[in-house]
Amino acid sequence: MEGWAGIDVGSRTTKAVLLLEDGSWFSHVVLTGADPQGAAEKCFKVVLDKAGLDQNVVLEVVATGYGRRRVPFAHRQYTEITCHAKGAAFFFRDIQTVIDMGGQDAKVISVDGAGVVVDFVMNDKCAAGTGRFLEVMAQVLELSLEEMAEEALRAKEAASISSMCTVFAESEVISLIAEGVPRDKICWGLHLAIAKRVAAMVRRLPQGKNVAFTGGVAKNRAMRKALEQILGVKLLVPEDPQVVGALGAALLARDGTRCK
Amino acid sequence: MQVGLTTTVPIEVIYASGKTPVDLNNLFITSEDPEKLVSKAERVGFPRNTCGWIKGIWAVVHEKEIKEVVAVTQGDCSNTHALIEVFEFQGIKVFPFAYPFDRSRELLKAQIERMMQHFGVGWEEVKKQKERLDRIRALAHEIDRMCYEDGLVSGYEDHLFLVNTSDMKGDPEAYGRQMEAFISMARRRKPFKEEVRLAYIGVPPIFSDLYQKVEELGGRVVFNEIQRQFSMPFSTDDLVEQYLLYTYPYSFSYRLADIKKEIAKRQVDGIIHYVQAFCFRQIQDLILRKEVKLPVLTIEGDRPGALDARTLIRLEAFLETLRAKKWS
Numbered sequence: 072m073e074g075w076a077g078i079d080v081g082s083r084t085t086k087a088v089l090l091l092e093d094g095s096w097f098s099h100v101v102l103t104g105a106d107p108q109g110a111a112e113k114c115f116k117v118v119l120d121k122a123g124l125d126q127n128v129v130l131e132v133v134a135t136g137y138g139r140r141r142v143p144f145a146h147r148q149y150t151e152i153t154c155h156a157k158g159a160a161f162f163f164r165d166i167q168t169v170i171d172m173g174g175q176d177a178k179v180i181s182v183d184g185a186g187v188v189v190d191f192v193m194n195d196k197c198a199a200g201t202g203r204f205l206e207v208m209a210q211v212l213e214l215s216l217e218e219m220a221e222e223a224l225r226a227k228e229a230a231s232i233s234s235m236c237t238v239f240a241e242s243e244v245i246s247l248i249a250e251g252v253p254r255d256k257i258c259w260g261l262h263l264a265i266a267k268r269v270a271a272m273v274r275r276l277p278q279g280k281n282v283a284f285t286g287g288v289a290k291n292r293a294m295r296k297a298l299e300q301i302l303g304v305k306l307l308v309p310e311d312p313q314v315v316g317a318l319g320a321a322l323l324a325r326d327g328t329r330c331k
Numbered sequence: 332m333q334v335g336l337t338t339t340v341p342i343e344v345i346y347a348s349g350k351t352p353v354d355l356n357n358l359f360i361t362s363e364d365p366e367k368l369v370s371k372a373e374r375v376g377f378p379r380n381t382c383g384w385i386k387g388i389w390a391v392v393h394e395k396e397i398k399e400v401v402a403v404t405q406g407d408c409s410n411t412h413a414l415i416e417v418f419e420f421q422g423i424k425v426f427p428f429a430y431p432f433d434r435s436r437e438l439l440k441a442q443i444e445r446m447m448q449h450f451g452v453g454w455e456e457v458k459k460q461k462e463r464l465d466r467i468r469a470l471a472h473e474i475d476r477m478c479y480e481d482g483l484v485s486g487y488e489d490h491l492f493l494v495n496t497s498d499m500k501g502d503p504e505a506y507g508r509q510m511e512a513f514i515s516m517a518r519r520r521k522p523f524k525e526e527v528r529l530a531y532i533g534v535p536p537i538f539s540d541l542y543q544k545v546e547e548l549g550g551r552v553v554f555n556e557i558q559r560q561f562s563m564p565f566s567t568d569d570l571v572e573q574y575l576l577y578t579y580p581y582s583f584s585y586r587l588a589d590i591k592k593e594i595a596k597r598q599v600d601g602i603i604h605y606v607q608a609f610c611f612r613q614i615q616d617l618i619l620r621k622e623v624k625l626p627v628l629t630i631e632g633d634r635p636g637a638l639d640a641r642t643l644i645r646l647e648a649f650l651e652t653l654r655a656k657k658w659s
Contacts, residue, residue, distance in 0.1 A: 137640065152648035153655075176641070188652040190626060193645055 073128050075328065077320025078115060078145060079154065080107045080138030083174030083202060084287060086314045087114035089122050089129070090321035097121045098314040107138030115144070130328045133320040137175070149323055151316050152180055152191050158319030159283040160186025162309040167279020170269060170298065170306075171316070172288035174202040179272045181279070186319075192272045202288045204240070208261050211244050212254060216291065223258035223293035230260035240264075259293070266297035273302060283307045285315040335392055335400040337414070338407045339497045339561050340428050341443055341574055343460040345401070346503070348450035354498040358395060359387035360537070365635035368394065382609050383537050383634050385410045392423060399424040401446070406430030406580025408610065430580035440571045461570050467503045470510040471496050471562040477514070479553040479597040482522035486531065486552025487542035488513070493558035494535055525551035527653045530594050532556045532619065533605035533612065537632040541646075544638055545603075548650045554597045556590055583615045587622055594625065601626040601653045603646075608633035626653060 074091040085103045090096045099117040103110045111134070119126060126144075134145035135154040142148075155171040160182060169180040181189040194201065209219040230252050234240045240261075247257050273282070282304050288294055289312035299306055309315055334345050335355045345352040359365055365387055371394075372386035373379060385408065392400065402415045404427045415425045426449050431438035447457060474492045478484035492510060500506045527550040534557055545552060557579055565576040578586040594602070602625050606613040616629050628649040630642050638646070 137644075150644055150648040150651060152644075153651045187655045188648070189656075191645075191648060191652070193641065 072124065073130055074122075074124070075321045075324035076115060076118070076129050076132045077154065077317040077322070077324060078111050078132060078134045078136075078139075078142050079151065079314070079317035079320060080111050080134065080136040080141060081151075081173055081175075081287075081316075082137050084313070085110035085114045085136070085138070086317040087111070087118040088314055088317040088321045089118045089124070090318070090325060091122065096318065096321065098311060098317065100313060103138065107141040108143065111138065111142045112144075131324040133324040133327070135316055135320045146324070147327060149320060152178055153188055154316045154319030154323065155285050156180050156182045156188045156319065157186045157322050158315035158317075159285050159307075159309070160184075161318060161322055162315070163281065163283050163307045166281045166283045166307065168273060168276065168282040170273065170282060170284050170289075171286040172201060172269065172284075172294070173286040176201055177269050177272065177286075177288075179269070179276055181276045190276055192275050194268070194272065202286075204265065205261070205288065205291070205294075207241060208244055211241055212248070212257065214254075214258075219258050220262075220291045220293040222255040223262045224296065226253075226255035226259035228256055228259070229263050230256045232257075232260045232264040259297075262291075262293045262297040263301070266294065266301045269298060270301040280304060281307060283309070285309065285312045287313040289313070332399070333395075333397055333501070335388075335397040336498060337388060337400065337402045337411050339577070339579065340401050340403060341446065341457075341570065342498060343457050343464060343570060344443065344446050344450050344452060346460045346464070346499075347447075347452040347456040350399075350450070351501045352401075352498045353397070353501055354495075355388040355391055355397075355400070356384055356535070357495065357498065359384070359391040360535075360635065362391060362394070365537075369634055380609055382408060382410055382607055383632070384408075384534075384607060385414055387635070389414060389417065392418065393421075397423070399426070401426045401428055403427075403580070404429045405432060430574070432581075434575055434581050434585070436571060436575060439575060443571060443574070457570060461568075461573070464499065464503055465563075467499060467507040467510070468496055468562050468564075470507055470514065472564055473514060474510060474517075475555075475559060475562070475564070477517055482525075482551075483517045483520050485523065485542065485546060486529070486555065487546070488517075489552065490531070490535065490542060490555045490558050493555055493562045496562040523551055525549060527551070527600050527650055527657065528553045528598055530554040530556065530590070530597070530599040530602045530625075531558075531605065532590060532602055534607060534610075536605050537607065537635050538638050538642075539635065540637045541603075541605075541630075544643060544646060545650070548647055549654065550650050552603070554593050554599060556586075556593070559593075560589075583618055587618070590619075591623065594623070599625065600657060601628065601649065603627075603649075604629045606631050626656075 077088045079086040086100050088098045101114045132145045134142035134148050139148040159169045171178045177194040180191045284306040332350050333353045334350045342352040368390035369386045371390045377386045478489040529552045531552045560579045578589050
């Protein structure tokens with residue numbers, strides 16, 4: 072059995088997908104840490120082991136993500152924008168918009184029916200609206216990311232968080248804690264504040280009804296709820312949204328081989 | 332004696348006076364360490380959230396010991412007003428020049444004549460200088476044509492030769508010889524085979540490697556909007572008319588007419604709109620996006636240096652998108 076691999080070396084995690092010719096696929100996620108090349112190699116090896124296959128069966132490897140140039144065994148590189156669009160279109164037909172929220176940035180991508188990028192916007196040069204922002208806030212609240220999402224989902228109302236700068240928002244959260252504002256209210260306020268920021272990016276592009284949500288942050292149910300509330304649409308979330316970029320890369324590797 | 336310019340002004344007047352115009356933007360960005368100049372300005376009190384070009388201009392005037400500056404007070408950046416005050420406070424002679432907001436011929440003529448009076452020259456000498464400089468400008472126009480029509484000139488080379496027409500590098504004839512040598516060399520080249528043709532809209536970039544990255548990623552800039560304007564690409568013998576046709580200091584809608592005409596002529600696939608951090612021109616991006624029916628990537632530069640990773644990823648994704656569109 073032959074296949075194609077996609078490696079997504081993100082700022083926080085590295086993801087690998089092995090796509091086989093029968094359409095089945097295997098994935099794995101590791102922390103990137105300070106060694107993106109090592110993370111890519113490790114992730115690739117694990118995904119091959121999961122499939123019980125040798126590297127020789129892989130016809131082409133496409134790398135994506137911030138560390139895409141640090142994958143020596145990759146044949147080509149694409150940006151995460153192209154890969155998330157391609158990956159999301161694999162799961163959902165007729166999507167018009169993809170929201171990708173990763174560790175270090177948020178992207179909104181307009182796509183055509185085939186998953187080809189039409190236009191895109193990225194967040195500003197700061198961590199607002201990203202996984203890292205949520206991680207920092209969870210740390211301040213002494214919660215895990217999962218616990219913070221659960222707290223947010225329990226809340227009946229939201230605390231107002233006006234600052235989206237990670238540093239200033241941290242001070243704001245500390246002040247709210249000191250004022251005795253319930254933790255669930257703060258958690259929900261944080262999720263809504265990020266959702267508003269991302270929704271503003273969505274509105275800069277042509278509005279579509281079918282909106283997919285990908286990237287590691289899409290695993291967070293509270294963020295899904297907040298975005299759905301602000302955007303007024305039901306988001307399409309793949310089973311494992313974190314590996315959509317790597318899957319898109321594997322699909323592009325397959326397309327590339329077939330074009331030759 | 333060198334006369335510093337904060338942006339393009341009728342250099343014919345300065346050349347007629349026997350003085351040498353020097354575009355302070357070019358002097359700053361081609362200096363050995365432009366970032367160091369920006370930091371120097373910040374150390375003396377220029378705010379962090381002020382245009383990098385303003386800080387660079389201030390620092391390079393001091394570093395190169397320039398004693399006289401022509402500063403544009405209308406038609407460019409309003410930060411120049413405070414820059415003038417700082418220069419005067421520090422004993423540097425400043426002549427303010429204003430492009431009329433409404434493109435009034437009478438007002439522009441009056442400004443040019445005021446400048447002529449300041450430099451002690453008459454119309455006859457200025458007209459002679461216009462004829463002299465137009466011969467050099469024609470070479471820059473040929474390089475620009477070879478860029479978009481023949482594909483023999485890179486976007487960076489086009490940018491470089493056009494941008495330097497703002498002061499003719501202080502020696503028009505020497506600059507002319509440099510361009511002639513370049514043209515003869517470029518004519519022997521094989522044409523570039525770019526996958527994507529781009530327009531570069533906006534002031535010249537503060538980034539050092541934007542054009543190189545575009546070309547590494549399979550694109551080529553075939554229209555450098557403002558840089559081309561510096562070269563006065565107009566057929567007129569009338570100096571006042573020339574600086575009325577010059578789009579940069581006037582309204583964005585006036586600039587747009589030129590942009591639309593050129594992107595159609597040059598068969599452009601997409602637009603890079605460069606905006607400087609903290610610049611009022613960032614607001615004009617929304618008009619550009621509504622008015623031009625081509626994909627637009629807006630990139631913002633702040634300090635001198637190489638492209639940051641985030642801008643690079645956006646540039647790369649933009650080129651991927653344009654390529655996919657072209658092939659679909």
